[in-house]
Amino acid sequence: MKPSELLMLKAQFWQRILTMSMIALSTLQIGAQNSTNTISKNAVYFELLGSSFYLYNISYDRAIYVRGKNRLSIALGFQVQDPIRLDASNSISPQINYMYGNIHSFETGIGYAYYAQNINPNGLIFRLGYRYQKKNRLFFKLGITPIITDGFAIIGIPINGDNLYILPWGGISLGYSF
Numbered sequence: 001m002k003p004s005e006l007l008m009l010k011a012q013f014w015q016r017i018l019t020m021s022m023i024a025l026s027t028l029q030i031g032a033q034n035s036t037n038t039i040s041k042n043a044v045y046f047e048l049l050g051s052s053f054y055l056y057n058i059s060y061d062r063a064i065y066v067r068g069k070n071r072l073s074i075a076l077g078f079q080v081q082d083p084i085r086l087d088a089s090n091s092i093s094p095q096i097n098y099m100y101g102n103i104h105s106f107e108t109g110i111g112y113a114y115y116a117q118n119i120n121p122n123g124l125i126f127r128l129g130y131r132y133q134k135k136n137r138l139f140f141k142l143g144i145t146p147i148i149t150d151g152f153a154i155i156g157i158p159i160n161g162d163n164l165y166i167l168p169w170g171g172i173s174l175g176y177s178f
Helices: 003-027
Strands: 042-049 056-067 070-079 091-101 104-115 123-133 138-144 147-149 157-159 164-167 170-177
Touching: 042 138, 056 091, 056 170, 070 104, 091 123
Parallel strands: none
Antiparallel strands: 042 056, 042 170, 056 070, 070 091, 091 104, 104 123, 123 138, 123 147, 138 170, 147 164, 157 164
16 A cells, blocks of 8 residues: 555544544533633634644634533634635634633644645644633634644655655634633
8 A cells, every 4th residue: 555545544534533523522511611600612713824734714612521620622614715616725624622721721632634625635733822712702822733744745844754744833813702
């Protein structure tokens, strides 16, 4: 089996695992209400770079577990490069994130950037950063988001010669929580 075929199988496997996990977690009613009631469970935000290979991502984030300072959320982002052409490089990026803190939080997570037409490479996204989220207020986050992909050889860092690269990446997000 060629390395590119193996990579595609690995990507499809992780995409299915992440999608099934998000569906399963979103149907559960887990956790307790936040006792201080200062953090919203929903957020809509615009992300520059971050969970996308290109300029932006528009995402919806939902907390599915809140207990004390621990929170777990799922998010779904999308990017439309050309809304008229169906063969354009439009993408979705499901994610799952863990936060520790109240209004000011440490955030870590994992996601997957999936391009529907395979014009651009898909990639596994990791997140490590800071998140500010207050009830019915401004939502802000800043983080490093390295992406493992089989593309972007020019700026990516090769991994063991398997045509896999770590793309050093980061992002900044601004939106509204409710």
